[in-house]
Amino acid sequence: MSPINARFWRVLPLMSPINAGLSRLSLSTETAGELQPADDPGLKKRKKRDKSHKSGKSVSVCSGSSKRKSTDPTGHGRAVENIKLQSRPIASSRVKFPLLTEKPRYTTKLIDIGANLLGYGTPVFPDIDSVVRQAAESGVGDIVIIGATIPVSKQAQTLLSSQPDSGPEELTGAATARCSLHFMAGCHPHKASDFARDGGRPALRDVIMAANQGQCIAVGECGLDYKYLSSPEDVQKAVFREHLELAVELQKPLFLHERGAHNDFIDLLSPYIPRLPTAESACIHCFTGNWEQLQTYLDLGCSIGITGWIAGSHKSAVVAALRTAGWERLRDRLMIESDAPSLLPKYIMPTKPESQYEKNVPANLPYVCCALAWILKVDPEEVAKATTENARRIFLNVIPENGL
Numbered sequence: 330m331s332p333i334n335a336r337f338w339r340v341l342p343l344m345s346p347i348n349a350g351l352s353r354l355s356l357s358t359e360t361a362g363e364l365q366p367a368d369d370p371g372l373k374k375r376k377k378r379d380k381s382h383k384s385g386k387s388v389s390v391c392s393g394s395s396k397r398k399s400t401d402p403t404g405h406g407r408a409v410e411n412i413k414l415q416s417r418p419i420a421s422s423r424v425k426f427p428l429l430t431e432k433p434r435y436t437t438k439l440i441d442i443g444a445n446l447l448g449y450g451t452p453v454f455p456d457i458d459s460v461v462r463q464a465a466e467s468g469v470g471d472i473v474i475i476g477a478t479i480p481v482s483k484q485a486q487t488l489l490s491s492q493p494d495s496g497p498e499e500l501t502g503a504a505t506a507r508c509s510l511h512f513m514a515g516c517h518p519h520k521a522s523d524f525a526r527d528g529g530r531p532a533l534r535d536v537i538m539a540a541n542q543g544q545c546i547a548v549g550e551c552g553l554d555y556k557y558l559s560s561p562e563d564v565q566k567a568v569f570r571e572h573l574e575l576a577v578e579l580q581k582p583l584f585l586h587e588r589g590a591h592n593d594f595i596d597l598l599s600p601y602i603p604r605l606p607t608a609e610s611a612c613i614h615c616f617t618g619n620w621e622q623l624q625t626y627l628d629l630g631c632s633i634g635i636t637g638w639i640a641g642s643h644k645s646a647v648v649a650a651l652r653t654a655g656w657e658r659l660r661d662r663l664m665i666e667s668d669a670p671s672l673l674p675k676y677i678m679p680t681k682p683e684s685q686y687e688k689n690v691p692a693n694l695p696y697v698c699c700a701l702a703w704i705l706k707v708d709p710e711e712v713a714k715a716t717t718e719n720a721r722r723i724f725l726n727v728i729p730e731n732g733l
């Protein structure tokens with residue numbers, strides 16, 4: 330474990346021996362570090378706004394299913410031989426994050442495996458170049474642009490094809506200010522109703538095939554979202570299947586979204602996992618679930634994407650899930666993502682923004698890494714190194730130098 334750079338960790342006095350490494354700190358935050366509602370007058374307001382927010386919306390789903398009494402760890406009655414019963418999950422945990430004075434920096438360059446730089450087609454960032462430059466200056470080496478719809482995927486492909494070729498370290502993407510851009514092609518479940526109109530699987534295949542080599546690194550965003558049902562369930566399922574088939578056909582990883590649809594999601598995904606390049610090619614993006622759900626994903630071999638959602642409010646179920654799994658089990662499965670412009674990692678930022686719904690940018694990814702490290706009680710540099718290695722292996726298809 331490498332020492333933590335204390336310059337970036339102005340932590341509470343009682344945690345002063347930070348250079349000893351986070352794993353040696355006592356971080357029983359169930360009560361001690363908890364932010365009480367009284368400390369946060371904006372919480373009530375934000376809870377109300379949660380209902381209309383795109384991504385921070387699975388709290389009720391998670392807490393609901395975590396209370397379900399079941400002898401089946403998958404919770405959906407599926408016979409899965411390799412699902413192992415685990416010890417009882419760690420009790421619900423809340424976290425008070427360290428007080429940072431500035432943005433953390435790591436020796437390892439980070440990889441943002443999912444950023445909505447092009448939104449759903451309506452520009453969210455008027456100047457993408459400056460967003461990318463800011464990310465590069467913050468130690469982000471690669472950004473993967475999410476394909477939220479087929480037209481957006483096409484837009485991403487066009488954007489990258491116009492980018493200059495990159496240097497030796499960025500062989501696969503288009504480098505801007507030493508930050509390499511990639512994209513994925515897909516259709517978010519919210520937009521599943523538009524999939525057929527936009528050309529369906531053939532159009533998506535065309536976008537992927539038109540990309541320069543290595544630039545389109547995954548199929549996605551795709552999956553199921555029953556939380557808001559922006560598209561009907563049956564349409565979502567059919568469109569999700571199209572993505573799964575395409576990923577198998579082209580042997581691409583998947584960037585997967587699931588909210589409030591866990592059982593259907595697992596039923597649809599599971600048969601495809603053995604047909605993907607590897608099981609970890611199925612990345613559960615922005616994991617916000619509980620321990621049962623995490624266990625199911627891990628036992629299926631999936632990789633897990635973590636966003637600033639974990640540091641956006643009091644995310645007790647997901648914290649408990651991650652801690653129950655533990656770093657040793659998660660080390661080779663985790664990746665980090667900004668999911669910009671959503672999911673600002675508000676509670677770990679030195680200056681807490683007024684609203685957690687302020688526009689998020691990939692340059693905030695170092696905070697996500699830091700929050701994840703704090704939750705898992707691991708050296709942040711270790712988390713940076715592991716998540717980057719995982720993203721390079723799973724998404725960028727880069728084989729580590731040691732051949733492992």
Ligand SMILES: [Zn+2]
Pocket residue numbers: 550585586587614615
């Ligand atoms: Zn998503």
